[in-house]
Amino acid sequence: MSIQLPVLGIEFARSPVAFDVKLGEHGIDLRSGSVETLQINVGKLCNQACRHCHVDAGPKRTEVMTPETAEACLEAVRRGAIRIVDITGGAPEMCPSFRRLVEGARAEGARVMVRHNLTVMFEPGQEDLPEFFRDHGVEVISSLPCYLEDNVDKQRGKGVYTKSIDALKRLNAVGYGVEGSGLTLNLVYNPVGPHLPPDQSTLEADYKRELADRFGIVFNSLFTITNMPIKRFLDDLRRSGGEEKYMDKLIRAFNPASVDALMCRSLVSVDWTGRLFDCDFNQMLDLEVDSGVGPTIHDFDPAAFAHRRIVTGPHCFGCTAGAGSSCGGAVVSA
Numbered sequence: 001m002s003i004q005l006p007v008l009g010i011e012f013a014r015s016p017v018a019f020d021v022k023l024g025e026h027g028i029d030l031r032s033g034s035v036e037t038l039q040i041n042v043g044k045l046c047n048q049a050c051r052h053c054h055v056d057a058g059p060k061r062t063e064v065m066t067p068e069t070a071e072a073c074l075e076a077v078r079r080g081a082i083r084i085v086d087i088t089g090g091a092p093e094m095c096p097s098f099r100r101l102v103e104g105a106r107a108e109g110a111r112v113m114v115r116h117n118l119t120v121m122f123e124p125g126q127e128d129l130p131e132f133f134r135d136h137g138v139e140v141i142s143s144l145p146c147y148l149e150d151n152v153d154k155q156r157g158k159g160v161y162t163k164s165i166d167a168l169k170r171l172n173a174v175g176y177g178v179e180g181s182g183l184t185l186n187l188v189y190n191p192v193g194p195h196l197p198p199d200q201s202t203l204e205a206d207y208k209r210e211l212a213d214r215f216g217i218v219f220n221s222l223f224t225i226t227n228m229p230i231k232r233f234l235d236d237l238r239r240s241g242g243e244e245k246y247m248d249k250l251i252r253a254f255n256p257a258s259v260d261a262l263m264c265r266s267l268v269s270v271d272w273t274g275r276l277f278d279c280d281f282n283q284m285l286d287l288e289v290d291s292g293v294g295p296t297i298h299d300f301d302p303a304a305f306a307h308r309r310i311v312t313g314p315h316c317f318g319c320t321a322g323a324g325s326s327c328g329g330a331v332v333s334a
Helices: 010-014 018-025 067-080 098-107 129-135 149-156 160-173 200-215 231-240 243-252 256-261 280-284 314-318
Strands: 037-041 084-088 111-116 139-143 185-189 221-224 267-270
Touching: 018 314, 037 067, 037 280, 067 098, 084 098, 098 111, 111 129, 129 160, 139 160, 149 160, 160 185, 160 200, 185 200, 200 221, 231 243, 243 314, 267 280, 280 314
Parallel strands: 037 084, 037 267, 084 111, 111 139, 139 185, 185 221
Antiparallel strands: none
């Protein structure tokens, strides 16, 4: 027999319309603004297999963006006057077209961000990544789910913490995170388990103190991101019997003030095949953009994508809980 939750009931919380109904209760029509960011997911190949990964990425995955699709992404940057290119994966550096994407986007004047897992720089052929990032003015965004070793290794694999610390030292050595260098190094925190992130500014202060005192490491900002109830994290919730409790937590914490700053309102996500989505989470659930706009990067028209209807699902409660959650961390005060 299904368990009824105090807020909506788990059956309703799982339904495709649950989030839209919640928006309707607050008189919100979720539509995009103009497209400022093209987020490029180059595939699922990764040197790690993290427990929380919403991409289901890992060393055995074979999905990797082709050079032809990468060039189509760069053409879309030129055509749409995209201000920000956000490259992610998997470990994006393992895609053969990664460096071409960075160089091409920078040549168009775009700000380039890379979702870098730190340990990939110790893979063969990736040893020069700190210098490559520096030479192209890339903004590095790296996941470090805790400043304590046990918590990191529990979530990301044994030995990941030590490699991550070594990688951060290498990034610092070429100027990343160092005041006045102009080289931005941001870290990402996500909870170990079915919890909402704590206050971002308070946790950032803790990270800066602990990493500086323990290792002499510096960085610019910390982003707190909610674990999304999809893919590998959802599988873990179901195995442990925690899905209903976690969905209840997200729904109870719904914050209508977070909606205006959701990343889907200014971002378009493209997958390794070139298909378009409203965000990286929708991409992993195969929820393509509204049928009224072009379905692939080859069809991208910035005018058509402005003010489009955002495709939603129950997972969207993860982005609107508490202080909200985006690729840039919390979006409002909780």
